[in-house]
Amino acid sequence: MELEKGNxxxxxxxxxxxxxxxxxxxxxxxxxxQMAGREVKVVSMDIKKVPVKDIPDLxxxxxxxxxxxxxxxxxxxxxxxxxxxxxxxxFGLVDLLxxxxxxxxxxxxxxxxxxxxxxxxxxxxxxxNYLSDTTGQRLKPSPPAVMMDMAGAVLDSTxxxxxxxxxxxxxxxxxxxxxxRQVSGTFMIIPNPSLEAS
Amino acid sequence: MAIVxxxxxxxxxxxxxxGMGEIVVTDSPNAELSCIGLGxxxxxxAYDVREKIGGMAHIVLPQYNGLPGSNRxxxxxxxxxxxxxxxxxxxxxxxxxxxxxxxxxxxxxxxxLRDTFKTxxxxxxxxxSVLRRENITPAAxxxxxxxxxxxxxxxxxxxxxxxxxYGMPQEL
Numbered sequence: 055m056e057l058e059k060g061n062x063x064x065x066x067x068x069x070x071x072x073x074x075x076x077x078x079x080x081x082x083x084x085x086x087x088q089m090a091g092r093e094v095k096v097v098s099m100d101i102k103k104v105p106v107k108d109i110p111d112l113x114x115x116x117x118x119x120x121x122x123x124x125x126x127x128x129x130x131x132x133x134x135x136x137x138x139x140x141x142x143x144x145f146g147l148v149d150l151l152x153x154x155x156x157x158x159x160x161x162x163x164x165x166x167x168x169x170x171x172x173x174x175x176x177x178x179x180x181x182x183n184y185l186s187d188t189t190g191q192r193l194k195p196s197p198p199a200v201m202m203d204m205a206g207a208v209l210d211s212t213x214x215x216x217x218x219x220x221x222x223x224x225x226x227x228x229x230x231x232x233x234x235r236q237v238s239g240t241f242m243i244i245p246n247p248s249l250e251a252s
Numbered sequence: 253m254a255i256v257x258x259x260x261x262x263x264x265x266x267x268x269x270x271g272m273g274e275i276v277v278t279d280s281p282n283a284e285l286s287c288i289g290l291g292x293x294x295x296x297x298a299y300d301v302r303e304k305i306g307g308m309a310h311i312v313l314p315q316y317n318g319l320p321g322s323n324r325x326x327x328x329x330x331x332x333x334x335x336x337x338x339x340x341x342x343x344x345x346x347x348x349x350x351x352x353x354x355x356x357x358x359x360x361x362x363x364x365l366r367d368t369f370k371t372x373x374x375x376x377x378x379x380x381s382v383l384r385r386e387n388i389t390p391a392a393x394x395x396x397x398x399x400x401x402x403x404x405x406x407x408x409x410x411x412x413x414x415x416x417x418y419g420m421p422q423e424l
Contacts, residue, residue, distance in 0.1 A: 107272055116289030117402055119417060124360045199360040203417050206289020207400020208359055210272065211371045214292060214312045 072101045072224060074188060075243050078181040079226045082241075085180030086230070089172065090151050097229040097236060103222050106213050112225070112240065113138060116206030121162060123174035123200050124212070127182060129193035134212045135178055136242045141202060144170060147237045156235060167200045174198030181243070212242070270295070270310045273326030277307035277338040283407040287355070292372035294328070294355035294379060294395070295403040297424075298335055299410040300344035306407035307342075309335040311355075313371065314378035328378035336386060351388050352424050353379060354403045354414045356395040372396065392424045 080096055087094040110116040121144035127133040139147065145159040148166050151173070152159075159166055178195035186193050201208050213223075226241040266283045268276045272293060276285055285308040287295035298307040309331045316327040324330035339349060356372035376395050383390060394401065394414045402415045403424075413421035 110289060117417075126360075201359055203291075203359065204289035204400035204402070206293075207291035207357065207417075210290065210312070211292030211359055213272070214371050 072103070074185065075224055075226055075241075076101050077188075078184045078243070079228060079241050081184040082177035082181040083228070083230050085176040086151075086173065089176045090232070092232050094230055094232055097231060099229075100227040102225055102227065104225055106221055106223055109213060109223075109225070109242070110205040110209060113140065113205040117204050119202060120205045120208060121170065121200070121202045122208045123170050123177075123198055124208075125174050125178035125198050126196035127178075127193055128196065129186075130191045131193075133243065135181060135195070136209070136212055137174065137177060138205075138209075138240045138242070139237075143237055143239065146235070147173065147239075150232065150235050150237060162200070162202045170200045171198040174200065268308075270308045272310055272312050273323045273331075275307065275309045275325045275331060275335050275338060277305065277335070277342055278407060279303065279305045279342055281408040284404055285407065286402065286404040288402045290355035290401045290403060291357050291359040292355070292375060294353055294372070294375045295401075296332060296335060296379060297352045297354075297403065297405050297412050298339050298344075299350045299352075299405070299407075299412075300339060300342075300348050301350060301410060302345075302348055303343050304407065304410070305339055305342045305344045306405050306410065307335050307339050307344075308403075308405055311375055311379065314374040328375050329382055332379055332382040333386070336388075346386070346388075349388060350410065351383060351390045352392045352412045353390050354394040354401055354412075354424060357397050357399055357401070359398055359400065361398050394422075394424055 076099060083094055083096050113120045119141055121139050121141050123137045125135045127135060148159040148169050149156050151169055175198055182193040182195055229236055229238045231237050264282050266280055268283055268285045270276050270285055270287050285306055287310045294311045296309045311328045311331050312326045314328045316324055316330040325334055356376040358372050399416045405412045412424040414424050415421040
């Protein structure tokens, strides 16, 4: 079902998708709360449909350093979930989760990677549980990969799979945190058409 | 469309950012072609030494999917012949073309993570197979691994450099 609005076609299935992703991300943050053993709340959430080509620009350009947590999604549909942070924000998240003073973490070593990997695990499974419950499809996350590299490089293989079929995708900008600290991150959930997965 | 702009500090330079699924071919001696932040994507650089024509394709996926409106410059099997064609149209000669490739990394590596898509590897395989069909052997390649790369070509000299996130540009 489609409706013309101006010269742009709005697809209602898309609107449902946006809602679904939003709730899924909410659920993922709830998971983070359990991991931290403290209340972590979503402060704000903004779901946007953006041109795929512009995504690296959202993080300071294709060459800017970012930290990404990547989880592959398996099930009836394959896909990717990527959570992207600017390095200093990811370090802040590590501090928050390990209950360290803000500013303690300054680089990505084994400990930090594994903490962020756990974030991916928790968020991935909470997000997918929500999606599975809602859609009735069984979806499972892969183990997480944590990367720090150029934004373009980290994202292009993921984006490549959407670019084959669509020039736009959803991103969910969130700010979440405890009473005293906040972290902003961007989620991208990329369903992969079965054609590419075959 | 590729973005073309000149930097104020060096007005004689003409920078072309070759985005995902774009091909740029130019004989402008001041041109610098660049693919920034390549992961599984691959930059295929072509250069005609005598005519000083430079070309770069930013390849995203291995095979053209044939979907209506799909941009053929995104796919290895269609983009490489397009790049060669554009080089010839500008006055290049196929036997003189120097081809260099960089990119095709596997960025998402973690224990137990199987990469269903293997996009980088498949991109490289497809590019090599098209080049074999065209009877072209790449002069240099910096591919694979798990690092992002930025690739630049200086059209005046045909020099190609590759830079990683933590390194200095290295000549290819």
